[in-house]
Amino acid sequence: MGTPAVRALRGEIVHFLADPADCGAAALAHFADGLLIIRDGRVADCGPAEQLLGQLPADCTVDDQRGHLIMPGFVDTHVHYAQTDIIASDGEQLLAWLEKYTFPAERRFADPAHAAEVAAFFCDQLLRNGTTTAMSFATVHAQSVDALFAAAQARRMRMIAGKVLMDRNCPDFLRDDAHSAETDSRALIARWHGRDRLAYAVTPRFAPTSSSAQMALAGRLYAEHPGVYLQSHVAENRAEVAWVAELYPQARSYLDVYDHYGQLGPRSIYAHCIWLDDSDRARMAATGAAMSFCPTSNLFLGSGLFDLERAHALGVRVGLGTDVGAGTSFSMLTTLNEAYKVLQLQGQKLSAARAFYLATLGGARSLYLDEHIGSFAPGREADLIIIDPAATALLARRSAAAQTLAERLFALMMLGDERCIAETRILGETAFRRPVERGA
Template structure:
């Protein structure tokens, strides 16, 4: 369903139960949480003007101010997905492989189809709509090796005014010929895409070596060069997801101290560098990520689905590493951040750690924004932030409604939401203040 931002004037408001985070609750406790049971979010030209109790703000505003009434529902900043593959949308829930075999059997044949711009455009449209249907307004996404796949994704995101980061995959070895570029063509095509898309409205570019085994040292060197040559661009890749993968990297790069050290040696760590998985790292790797401002993306559903291992967020936090959360579709099993948070809780349980509901929702909003170096623009409702938000129906299913009736605290309601919720809970998603998705009878 498409909405025009012209429906909404330069100043309007949204009323409902509002929750956002000012900091990490794990470190700052209740002071990190801003909660208004009857709140008002005032939006001017797509940005937050004010946020607070409705009883305090309404008397200061004109009686003629348009107010969208979401009372009875919970309003949160839009979710931030820090790792996802748009080209793998059509292989979500593919049976029975671990990482390297999964790439060969499912990923590479599927990505071949993105040489066709019409196919790429059709998947990109569906992908962006599915993100919005799940309340995700910002994502860091992989395209494929084909420049047209990047054009298609950025085009679909721009039409919806989403904040999206993406890039062309770089692969010049250990992959099928039909997906192989060269160090030089990968550099030149990425450079052209950066010039075309980086900073275009809300779009940002990420230099995207798939992972160290599929790039030669020459390509890795040029990827680091692209990252250095274009201040403000991102770099995204995978590291230490699977033990077999780690052994392979050690054979290909025998001089490197560790898998992460391969990337470090090619200048691929730093602010706005984001690595998915980070399961089998040691503390020296984690300290190096913290020292350089490099971020981790925790991908619980894909790590469980592929049998890769259990991420250790507690140790990352202790050493000061920035951490976001990613659905990692298509090895990840859901676009829903609610379901992803539920699986994150289970991963921590298996690792002998705890994930509070407040910390989980911080991870999906301000924490994700911080990991992407975007917390000055998105992630909460401080004045001046971009007004992206999701409206959640805590009565969306009979089971949710019944369970919520016995909840006594906000924390308990949030925990039930992340354990039992899914896309059916998303009543609406707003981008820059205007609705980009609203649930209807068909959505139920």
């Protein structure tokens, strides 16, 4: 066997060891002049350049990125690849949005060629925005899942996805049934789950569009296949919550419907989680279920404001989701900008450190992947982004005036967007590099 390939990046390194809300400044590791050593696609070491340069093999070339920030790749815990083409569609709230835009768009994914073209574009958009891991809905069509996994696999990304389960309260052209849902889901799990960096998610769209039989099926699939995920939506919109109460009058709450069918547990991720009470939040914490906070979508659809403070107080895992296409940007920086404002409206503060934690290690923890991604701890997969803090004239000016790292990170999350992602690397290899266009 040959000698393992060793690579090194030098620059300003920021990553997280814990949640700043719990551990304060000790949660953040910062090396103003740092060195990240990568061996065979994994982090070998990370620390001050002065200490680590002498440990490098004589033939190891140092990639000098001084002037840039080096951070772990972003983690998007909720997005819909099949809604890429309806982003920025005007004027509806959740239930009307589904009928007017979502269902017609998803119908097109019966065509494998269309699914493949959108999946390739979607994955490239994630990479150009610095997102290296995502949890995505596909559509009811098995070929839509095949297309997304194939596109992610070709780019060596971490992708979690699954076929949408939907057998009632939806158009006939998107309706499956208990038999086809089970047959397709089991085949997709066998074909894709655990292959390279891919994982399957059992995917009931939301409680109103699955019958009791299908909800029971989803719970069985989740229980019977170790390591699979489950993803859905809960308590996004008041009208949706009222509808669920009519459909499931025996349930204590919307979340209780999922609990009844065995759909809460480790690796179950629920988007939105706005109109929950503390009993719901405590139940999510107790079962290990996670919330995906989707601020751009919640604002765009007028759904409501996510309560991060209560989720944290009750011990719930929380990650961030762009929720494209109701979400309005693939950029996690833009998503952090909107998250700050959502919390401001409730008298809650989102520090820059907490924000970037949620976008990296927090997301990884929500997906139970923090032993693999989300930080630069030794042995972690070397998914990383190189950020240009002078990508625009305004950001460059504001960054130059900043006195502290916290101030610079805050400017980045409020003024930054995809132009700040100079490079995205997957397992240490370049997956996206932005042409140099400084001062835009």
